Amino acid sequence: MTCAGVAVVCTAFNAVASSGAKPAASAPVGQTIPYATKIAASGDGDLDAAINASSDLLSLQKTQAVGPFALAGRIRSDYGRVKTALESFGYYDGAATITVQRPKSAQNPQESNIQGNDIGLPQWLADTPKGVTLKISISVKRGPQYSIGAISMTAADGEGQVTLSDSERQAFGLKTGNPAIAATVLSAGGSLETRLKEEGHPLAAVATPTAYLRPTTRTLDLRFPVTIGPRANIGAISLDGLQRTHPAFIRRAMTVAPGQLYQPSKIEDARQGLASLGVFSTVGVKDAPKLAPDGTMPLTFNFQEAKRHSIGAEVAYSTDLGGRVGTTWTHYNLFGNAERLRLTALVTGLGGSAQQGLGYDVYADLFKPDFPGKNQNASFRVEGLRQLFYSYRQTALLARAGIVRRLNKYWNVNYGVAAEQESINQFGVTRDYTLVFAPLTATFDNTEVSSPLVPATHGFRVSLSATPSASVINHTSFFALLQANASTYFDLARFGLSKEGRSVFAFRAIVGSVQGASTYDIPPDQRLYGGGSATIRGFRYQGVGPQFAGTKYAIGGTSLDAGTVEFRQRILSSFGAAAFVDAGQVGSGSSPFTGTLRVGAGGGVRYYTPIGPIRLDIAVPLNRPPRGDKWELYIGLGETF
Structure with missing residues (x-):
């Protein structure tokens, strides 16, 4: 688009557009000319990007070989394309220069040049010796940048001026004196239209402005046709495409x-x-073409239902817990209300230093959304597991039912009931336990990530839980587990030290306490343990805390505290690294911050996938107990916290 002269009307703003030039007549079949294009920097990075994107010479030089006459047409077409790019950034007095050079070579003993707008260009190109690669250079002279002049809002039907409110003017944002950049002008119109619709005007529209070029003042006057339309409420809502969903x-x-x-x-x-x-x-949604007779705007939601079944695999490994491998089968929309049934079978304890043999974990999960009301989801689980830790051997059957209720954007509350029947062998002594629980958890998360597997770069995660419990075999005893977990993330981009999301410090703290019972009054699996990726890396799972005399096996405790400092650095687009220090302790009393403090440190590498990073960490204990492991390896999907 070229605007010249006073009050010449420009009816479009396009950063990249075809000049409409027609290529010259085709060269003889099979005669093609190789060339290389170089575009000189203009001093405006955004303009340079637009010129590079608009140039056919640059984009087609490797994929679309042409003969001399077609190449001449391509060169002349680029004049219009570059001119359009200049004008889209407000350089209406700018000019483009395209020079074609035939370098000196064995086939061409004398170097020669020609301007791209020379009338003899096609024949000059046709005389190019075979095997010679032409050099084409494009340069621009920007000239002065025009600014926005007068801005007017007129009714699209031609019935007078449109007056905007303060909030609408703020959303529009464009002011007299701003650079006359096409993208900014179009964005202002789009922002105003969005604001008008958000105020309840579904038929609001802001059309492409008409621009009036004023060369004497180097300004561009703008007239925006605006349709506001009536304010309306949502009308009838139609649902299309539902087959199995109620x-x-x-x-x-x-x-x-x-x-x-x-x-x-x-x-x-x-x-x-x-x-x-x-x-x-x-899931899509669209407005009706016009308002309903009652003045409301009907909506239509369109659905395409997904497959009902999926099969997945789970694989994880650490030197302490060993390998964990299994499969999951999921049935979606079980009863037509978006229920999800998931069946999982895992083999555990494959070679771990904290394991005495293979175990299993088999469970069925049923998830029911918006039950028993909105903003809350119900979940049910039946689980059978066998774990052969060195600290104890457990075979158990569990049943759980719970509700997760969303309080607001960041807070959730989780409550429910659970029961467990288990048999535990600890150093040759086997005991059976029947337990009931009533867990209550409140969580806060403002990290704003799309999935728990996506690394957080800012914000906080906090979990506060209380689990009143009762052991009902022989005589009934009561105890409660209290635990608080918190993590936070600091992106160094906030201080201008790196690009966003590339360099992040992550901090974690854990505090736990068992109230109402001593260590030996509660089952071994309900005690608190330290060690492993969830608490203190470098120490094996259940490797931190009071131990049986003369062994390296943990008894478990009734208090726990642990903390982590971790630095995460992204490298290139798909790789990353991390370094961390963990510290913590497990005590025999109910008050945290007692016991022997253990410290571990290490580092790892990351490979970033679309669903989250694959993590490999190695950690060593800095104050290893006499019978402790010298190092630990952890492999998993997603960050540890």
């Missing part, structure tokens, strides 16, 4: 309803909420 459930789960003010942000939140149910491959 419409009544979708309407209950939806966060918008007829009668609410039309707001695209709220409608988009509702769409994302339905997409997160996990039973749809796509």
Whole structure:
């Protein structure tokens, strides 16, 4: 687009556009000319990027070989393309120069040059000896940058001026004196349209502005045609594409309803909420072409249901817990209300230093969203497991039922009941236990990551839990486990020391206490242990804390505290590294910060995948107990915290 002269109307803003030039007549079949294009820097990085993106000479030089006459057309076309790029950044007096050089070579004994707009260019190109690669250079003279002049808002139907409110002017953002950059102008119109719709005007539209070039003042006057339309509420909501999912459930789960003010942000939140149910491959929403007779805006949600079954694998390894491998089968939308049934079977204890042999973990999970009401989900689990740790051997059957209730964007509360029947052998003594629990947990998370496997770079995660418990075999005894976990993340980009997400410090703290019972009054699996990736790396799982006399095997304790400092550095696009120090202790009393403090340190590498980093860490104990391991290796998916 070229605007020249006073009050010449420019009807479009396009950063990259075709000049419309037609290529010259084709050269004889098979005659092609290789060339290399170089674009000189203009001094404006954004402009340079636009010129590089718009140039056919540059983008097609390796993939679309052409003959001399077609190449001449390509060169002349680039004049218009570069000129359009200049104007899109406000350089309306700018000019492009394209020079074609035939370098000196054995086939071409004399170097020669020609300008790309020379009338004899096609024949000059046709005379190029075979085997000679032409050098094409593009340079620009920007000239002065034009600025925005007068800005007017007119009704799209031509009925007078449109007056904006303060909030609408703020959303628009464009002011007289701003550089006349096309992308900025178009963005301002889009922002104003978004604001008008968010205020409840579903038919609002801000059309592409008409621009009036004023060369004498080097300004660009703008006239935006604006349609505001009536304010409206959401009308009837239609659901299309549901096959196995009950419409009544979708309407209950939806966060918008007829009668609410039309707001695209709220409608988009509702769409994302339905997409997160996990039973749809796509969820879309669109407005009706016009308002309903009652003045409301009907909406149509479109669904494409996903496959009902999936099979997955789970693999993990650490030197203390050994290998863990198994498979998972998932049935989605079990009863038509987005329920999810997951069956998992795992083999555990494959070669771990804290293990005495192979174990298993087999469980069935049923997840039911929005039950018994909105903003809360129910989960049920039945599990059978066998764990052969050196500290104890356990065979157990568990049943759990719980509710997770969302309080707001960051806070969740989890509560429920659980029961466990188990048999535990500890150093030749076997005891049976029957336990019931009533766990209560509150969690806070403002890290704003899309998945727990995605590394956090800012914010906090806090978990506060209390688990009243009762052992009901022989005589009933009561105790409670209290635990607090917290982690936070600091991106060095906040201090200008790195790019966002590349260099991050992560901190973790854990405090736990058993109230109401001493160590030997509670089952071994309910005691607190230190060591391993969840607490203190460098020490084997259950390797920190009071130990049986003359052995390296932990008794378990009734208090725990641990902390971690970790630095995570991303390298290139797919790799990373980490260094960390962990410290903690397990005590025999109910008060934390007692016992022998153990410290471990180490580092690792990361390979980043679309679902999260694959992690490999090696840690060593800095104050190893006499019978402790010298090092530990951990492999898993996602960061440790």
